[in-house]
Amino acid sequence: DVKVTQSSRYLVKRTGEKVFLECVQDMDHENMFWYRQDPGLGLRLIYFSYDVKMKEKGDIPEGYSVSREKKERFSLILESASTNQTSMYLCASSSPGRTGANVLTFGAGSRLTVL
Amino acid sequence: GIQVEQSPPDLILQEGANSTLRCNFSDSVNNLQWFHQNPWGQLINLFYIPSGTKQNGRLSATTVATERYSLLYISSSQTTDSGVYFCAVAPGSARQLTFGSGTQLTVLP
Numbered sequence: 740d741v742k743v744t745q746s747s748r749y750l751v752k753r754t755g756e757k758v759f760l761e762c763v764q765d766m767d768h769e770n771m772f773w774y775r776q777d778p779g780l781g782l783r784l785i786y787f788s789y790d791v792k793m794k795e796k797g798d799i800p801e802g803y804s805v806s807r808e809k810k811e812r813f814s815l816i817l818e819s820a821s822t823n824q825t826s827m828y829l830c831a832s833s834s835p836g837r838t839g840a841n842v843l844t845f846g847a848g849s850r851l852t853v854l
Numbered sequence: 855g856i857q858v859e860q861s862p863p864d865l866i867l868q869e870g871a872n873s874t875l876r877c878n879f880s881d882s883v884n885n886l887q888w889f890h891q892n893p894w895g896q897l898i899n900l901f902y903i904p905s906g907t908k909q910n911g912r913l914s915a916t917t918v919a920t921e922r923y924s925l926l927y928i929s930s931s932q933t934t935d936s937g938v939y940f941c942a943v944a945p946g947s948a949r950q951l952t953f954g955s956g957t958q959l960t961v962l963p
Binding site for chain 1 (some may be wrong): 855858885887889893894895896897898899902940942944949950951952953955956
């Protein structure tokens with residue numbers, strides 16, 4: 740089974756701090772994604788990557804950046820955390836495989852609180 | 855971008871009841887997936903179903919791509935079915951999925 744591991748389950752940070760959220764997958768997937776989840780809004784795509792050193796903006800990239808230096812690792816960076824970035828952050832990966840399905844596998848999530 | 859609407863937003867059932875969740879989307883899609891998020895926040899893929907019908911135990915899903923909707927059926931519901939159900943879609947060759955806002959299901963014992 741594909742495993743997607745997020746480094747921190749819960750984080751509490753202060754406004755203005757730099758925050759790193761790490762995500763690692765172990766099945767050689769090409770595609771990796773960062774979503775944030777807020778009540779009533781579903782999941783919204785922040786950034787995604789389809790190859791090492793490649794990144795694409797999602798629907799809400801403002802205030803975030805990403806890094807993909809290795810195929811298995813995709814990092815989300817909040818350069819200067821703000822209270823409106825308090826949220827659940829979900830990492831996912833996918834690969835087209837033989838069927839071309841790009842079925843998403845999610846990590847357990849990282850709940851970030853910015854004070 | 856593509857719009858995804860799920861209904862109902864909330865659903866409360868007695869254990870053993872059946873239910874139907876709906877997902878409407880605004881454009882043609884080549885990828886449609888259903889997910890269940892358990893009370894601890896973990897999202898699990900239930901179906902990859904851009905068209906047609908699939909079944910997995912008490913769950914089944916149907917997508918009518920030409921009419922731009924998908925249905926998720928849950929039969930003989932159990933308390934462990936509680937959680938949020940999400941529909942997510944992608945048009946064309948896009949790799950990224952757009953999610954609906956989900957249906958919160960509560961199954962009472």
